[in-house]
Amino acid sequence: MIELKNVSKFFRTKKGKKYILKDMTLTLPSHHNIGILGRNGTGKSTIMRMLGQIEFPDRGSITSDKSFSWPLGLSGGFVGNMTGKANVKFVCRLYGKTEQEIKETIQFVKEFSELDDYFDMPIKTYSSGMKSRLSFGLSLSFDFDYLLIDETLSVGDAKFRKKSKKALLKKIETCNVLLVSHDMGTLRDICDVGIVVHNGKIRYFEDIDKAINEYVAINKQ
């Protein structure tokens, strides 16, 4: 369960405050895979980060007793001049894994991400697709309550996309996702409920198809 209470979030621009959320109160029920929809620039990613508690509302509060992954996106939160392997080690240590578990994770991520020699090269030599492969593979070896996924599934080549989608479908048997995507097919396959972000409000739909219809309607305006 994720509870939003009177949440406001805005960015200051030269033309005044631009609201992403305005005095929003909402409860998102547990055990659902939530798709986040909205037009470009409405603040989907920001909202996802706020739900994952690494960004904070300007007013109000967001509370949850669940654990969240880091946002799996294009940048991935890695350190450029360390190797892929060193970054994997670092994240494992952050989450308190033992040396034995770290070894297993490294083995798993290396195989899953198919980075081969690049795995032992600095992250700054990676393409954005390679970074998100590493980030996604790594996230699979933790047991979060929620995975935060920001468009990651749409990068990489067709073969890897298929593989990661399959891995994700298996993963969500034991955890849930918050997924930002513009790909309706992916949203339908993975999510069962949806929220639509529009004009500083979030609308919650118990059926992802209804959320998609709403999104399509907004786009026609």
Next chain:
Amino acid sequence: MKKRNSFKIFLSVQNALFLRELSMRFSSGRMGMFWTFFEPFFQILIFVLIKMMLFSSGQGNFDFAVFLALNFTAFNMFKNIVVKSIASFKANKALFLYKQVKPIDTVIARTLVEIFITAIIILIFIFLGLYFNFDMNVKDLTMVTLGFSVLIVFSFSFGLFLAVLNVFVDSIGKLIGFFITALMFTSAVFYSMEALPLELQNILHYNPLANFIEMIHGFYFFELDDSFVSYEYILLWTLSLLYTGLWLYIKLEKRIISS
């Protein structure tokens, strides 16, 4: 995911950050390891040579090289903790994606790394001193250690304070270079206070760092004492910086994370 208590989380974050900082310090292409450990020796060598050329007889009868080594170790520790802390929020921004990494963790980790490096440098100095038969007797080891310990808290607090400011005020990082150089000349690093004229002493005793260094070498050498040092003044500075730094940090933590 199984719940961990916040102290355990803090420990694993520190463990991860510490090892990462260390490997970054030593793996950097510009001979990172070499300069970290040899810079202090060059400093001391240069100043000993200058001293030998300019003044034939030394001040007191303690060993000037040991005196410099001690002062520079303390001063460099202060300088490195402050300088590394200031940059740590900006340098570690990418890590705030991980919920358990709080900005202050990066300052703590960098401070710990500097303490670790200082400890190694001290060990190297001791080995060299023993090998070359320097007189390294300590008058009061407990008080010297205490001096170093309070200096660590002082440096951390000052570093944290400036790190927070540096997020919102751009020029802090650039000004600090001048500031540190000015401090080096006014902090009793090359001299002890009693060797200075009274007018100068009266000004310099407002410099908290001069008090620290005087305290440390005052308790190290039998020939020197701590008559110049004001402990109230040291504590006043340390505690008020610690308080202000933490207060500012707590107020602005969320803005630092999303800056």
